[in-house]
Amino acid sequence: xxxxxxxxxxxxxxxxxxxxxxxxxxxxxxxxxxxxxxxxxxxxxxxxxxxxxxxxxxxxxxxxxxxxxxxxxxxxxxxxxxxxxxxxxxxxxxxxxxxxxxxxxxxxxxxxxxxxxxxxxxxxxxxxxxxxxxxxxxxxxxxxxxxxxxxxxxxxxxxxxxxxxxxxxxxxxxxxxxxxxxxxxxxxxxxxxxxxxxxxxxxxxxxxxxxxxxxxxxxxxxxxxxxxxxxxxxxxxxxxxxxxxxxxxxxxxxxxxxxxxxxxxxxxxxxxxxxxxxxxxxxxxxxxxxxxxxxxxxxxxxxxxxxxxxxxxxxxxxxxxxxxxxxxxxxxxxxxxxxxxxxxxxxxxxxxxxxxxxxxxxxxxxxx
Amino acid sequence: xxxxxxxxxxxxxxxxxxxxxxxxxxxxxxxxxxxxxxxxxxxxxxxxxxxxxxxxxxxxxxxxxxxxxxxxxxxxxxxxxxxxxxxxxxxxxxxxxxxxxxxxxxxxxxxxxxxxxxxxxxxxxxxxxxxxxxxxxxxxxxxxxxxxxxxxxxxxxxxxxxxxxxxxxxxxxxxxxxxxxxxxxxxxxxxxxxxxxxxxxxxxxxxxxxxxxxxxxxxxxxxxxxxxxxxxxxxxxxxxxxxxxxxxxxxxxxxxxxxxxxxxxxxxxxxxxxxxxxxxxxxxxxxxxxxxxxxxxxxxxxxxxxxxxxxxxxxxxxxxxxxxxxxxxxxxxxxxxxxxxxxxxxxxxxxxxxxxxxxxxxxxxxxx
Numbered sequence: 001x002x003x004x005x006x007x008x009x010x011x012x013x014x015x016x017x018x019x020x021x022x023x024x025x026x027x028x029x030x031x032x033x034x035x036x037x038x039x040x041x042x043x044x045x046x047x048x049x050x051x052x053x054x055x056x057x058x059x060x061x062x063x064x065x066x067x068x069x070x071x072x073x074x075x076x077x078x079x080x081x082x083x084x085x086x087x088x089x090x091x092x093x094x095x096x097x098x099x100x101x102x103x104x105x106x107x108x109x110x111x112x113x114x115x116x117x118x119x120x121x122x123x124x125x126x127x128x129x130x131x132x133x134x135x136x137x138x139x140x141x142x143x144x145x146x147x148x149x150x151x152x153x154x155x156x157x158x159x160x161x162x163x164x165x166x167x168x169x170x171x172x173x174x175x176x177x178x179x180x181x182x183x184x185x186x187x188x189x190x191x192x193x194x195x196x197x198x199x200x201x202x203x204x205x206x207x208x209x210x211x212x213x214x215x216x217x218x219x220x221x222x223x224x225x226x227x228x229x230x231x232x233x234x235x236x237x238x239x240x241x242x243x244x245x246x247x248x249x250x251x252x253x254x255x256x257x258x259x260x261x262x263x264x265x266x267x268x269x270x271x272x273x274x275x276x277x278x279x280x281x282x283x284x285x286x287x288x289x290x291x292x293x294x295x296x297x298x299x300x301x302x303x304x305x306x307x308x309x310x311x312x313x314x315x316x317x318x319x320x321x322x323x324x325x326x327x328x329x330x331x332x333x334x335x336x337x338x339x340x341x342x343x344x345x346x347x348x349x350x351x352x353x354x355x356x357x358x359x360x361x362x363x364x365x366x367x368x
Numbered sequence: 369x370x371x372x373x374x375x376x377x378x379x380x381x382x383x384x385x386x387x388x389x390x391x392x393x394x395x396x397x398x399x400x401x402x403x404x405x406x407x408x409x410x411x412x413x414x415x416x417x418x419x420x421x422x423x424x425x426x427x428x429x430x431x432x433x434x435x436x437x438x439x440x441x442x443x444x445x446x447x448x449x450x451x452x453x454x455x456x457x458x459x460x461x462x463x464x465x466x467x468x469x470x471x472x473x474x475x476x477x478x479x480x481x482x483x484x485x486x487x488x489x490x491x492x493x494x495x496x497x498x499x500x501x502x503x504x505x506x507x508x509x510x511x512x513x514x515x516x517x518x519x520x521x522x523x524x525x526x527x528x529x530x531x532x533x534x535x536x537x538x539x540x541x542x543x544x545x546x547x548x549x550x551x552x553x554x555x556x557x558x559x560x561x562x563x564x565x566x567x568x569x570x571x572x573x574x575x576x577x578x579x580x581x582x583x584x585x586x587x588x589x590x591x592x593x594x595x596x597x598x599x600x601x602x603x604x605x606x607x608x609x610x611x612x613x614x615x616x617x618x619x620x621x622x623x624x625x626x627x628x629x630x631x632x633x634x635x636x637x638x639x640x641x642x643x644x645x646x647x648x649x650x651x652x653x654x655x656x657x658x659x660x661x662x663x664x665x666x667x668x669x670x671x672x673x674x675x676x677x678x679x680x681x682x683x684x685x686x687x688x689x690x691x692x693x694x695x696x697x698x699x700x701x702x703x704x705x706x707x708x709x710x711x712x713x714x715x716x717x718x719x720x721x722x723x724x725x726x727x728x729x730x731x732x733x734x735x736x
Contacts (some may be wrong), residue, residue: 210610211608217685224694230693231694231695231697234582235583235609236583236643236699236702239646240639240701243672244673265614266609312589323606324605326605326611
């Protein structure tokens with residue numbers, strides 16, 4: 001008998017991650033993706049199941065709990081979707097059943113001419129008969145499948161580990177000598193991208209400090225210590241400097257299905273200013289940020305707000321109870337304002353993000 | 369001491385060596401003098417360099433400018449003119465000279481001193497040009513005290529007509545554009561916008577204000593203090609510039625101030641203004657620029673990069689690890705293109721920004 005999926009979902013390790021996400025002790029897309037993956041690996045290794053649906057169910061329940069803990073941290077859901085996708089793929093390979101193309105859709109039609117970049121290689125050489133719902137030995141299915149699944153999860157893990165290197169490997173093709181690049185906030189992806197380009201090119205970076213988190217200061221310190229000539233400017237001067245900027249390079253929080261993105265607040269200002277000067281806007285992001293969502297929130301980017309004391313502190317005591325203070329975390333940047341996404345799966349214009357999504361996740365997982 | 373008769377040559381040589389030593393000593397003394405003079409000069413430069421005959425009122429004003437104690441186009445212009453009144457009253461025409469010919473040569477170093485403290489604002493430039501005109505036009509036959517009084521009267525008139533009364537007219541015009549239930553968005557702090565908002569509030573208009581602010585100066589906090597201290601308090605929302613995209617959708621009208629307005633309609637104003645106007649235009653929110661006609665300049669401004677001013681280092685952030693390739697810049701101004709401004713509110717009415725160049729002529733003035 002398979003164990004009760006609810007009890008599996010309530011494992012201590014899941015609860016631990018849930019509370020850390022909820023308390024914002026764990027922030028950052030890649031860090032949360034990695035932690036989610038560790039939890040999922042644990043869950044899969046402990047799960048008892050006798051058919052694929054039971055396993056998928058367990059993962060979904062865990063995934064839903066994690067997503068609900070911090071709905072704005074989209075990389076959690078994305079990692080769960082990706083793991084589910086890989087598990088199904090491994091299962092279909094192991095059971096030697098081709099992926100059934102039951103219904104016809106435009107998306108699948110597009111995919112037919114587009115072979116997957118990752119063709120799943122049959123890993124289990126010793127293919128013992130994979131029997132689902134074996135009444136004599138209910139664990140046999142899990143016993144056979146688990147090593148394969150572990151390898152699949154390890155693949156996702158490896159991909160996350162190398163994501164920065166893979167994004168930055170073509171940096172020198174995007175940044176040319178003597179260019180002036182504008183970036184803002186603190187993004188590890190953009191940081192490694194710029195540093196990698198600095199090995200080949202001599203260029204200048206202008207970093208907007210991005211109030212109120214002032215992540216740009218950290219970014220500027222880090223870039224300049226790598227020998228890149230760096231200017232740190234306040235957010236207010238982005239427009240004044242834009243006339244001299246050759247390229248705007250931004251990080252993303254989540255890439256949405258329509259090719260838009262959620263990014264640290266300030267990104268929309270920079271992207272709009274860039275558009276008014278026809279300066280290209282380049283977004284560097286790992287594939288785990290691809291999110292099968294549309295912006296349901298419109299202008300109030302992601303409806304996530306930070307601590308107002310960073311904007312107007314208690315040193316302005318007499319104002320605190322009279323004034324509303326707004327400190328949103330994210331901006332929603334429309335796809336029309338962006339030119340290209342540089343991911344670890346190559347460069348994509350915003351208009352082809354939907355296709356990348358179809359390749360990465362299964363349609364049935366869009367709602368976990 | 370050798371006998372002079374016996375050994376004439378050595379004596380001669382001695383005399384020569386003596387004269388050489390003397391020369392050397394003289395040279396050394398001269399060098400030391402030069403060095404001391406240089407050191408003294410350096411000391412003076414490291415403080416505030418005071419050359420020639422600078423009036424104490426101007427010295428004080430220069431310090432207030434460089435310390436940003438007096439900041440803003442109107443405040444600086446009024447302060448300068450008021451200081452010049454003191455200077456003119458304390459001025460005594462030297463013998464064999466006339467006031468109308470000599471006063472300007474006396475004022476020039478005072479102006480130069482103010483410019484070294486902080487680059488001259490367009491408003492100051494316009495006012496000084498008008499003052500020069502008045503000085504050169506003053507009657508030679510007038511007794512000195514009368515001539516000085518006449519000049520001071522002219523200065524008072526200029527302040528009254530071009531700034532104080534002009535502001536009141538603009539207040540009347542702009543207040544009509546604020547309706548009950550409106551949300552007024554403004555950026556940083558313009559003394560004129562502040563007066564308009566307070567006037568509208570005193571007229572019992574029910575509206576709320578969104579104050580957007582940014583480093584380096586964070587002047588919006590001052591505006592917030594004066595708005596929040598009204599009775600009953602004016603409902604205010606405060607946010608930093610990156611949060612603007614989330615708030616612009618709420619705004620019904622944007623009121624901005626200006627440092628100067630140029631012949632091609634571009635607005636030179638506090639850094640960040642351009643982005644507020646740009647985003648407002650994108651969201652079809654009317655942008656009203658409040659600006660007296662004495663801020664008009666007949667020069668053309670194409671971007672905010674060429675002509676700008678950097679904030680002093682005391683406004684710079686504490687960068688964690690500063691090194692040679694990191695530079696901190698704090699531009700004070702930017703230039704908003706005319707296309708982002710809906711209307712300019714001046715004391716001669718609401719005009720489109722592209723019609724700026726026709727206003728001085730329409731007013732029948734040959735100079736601004």
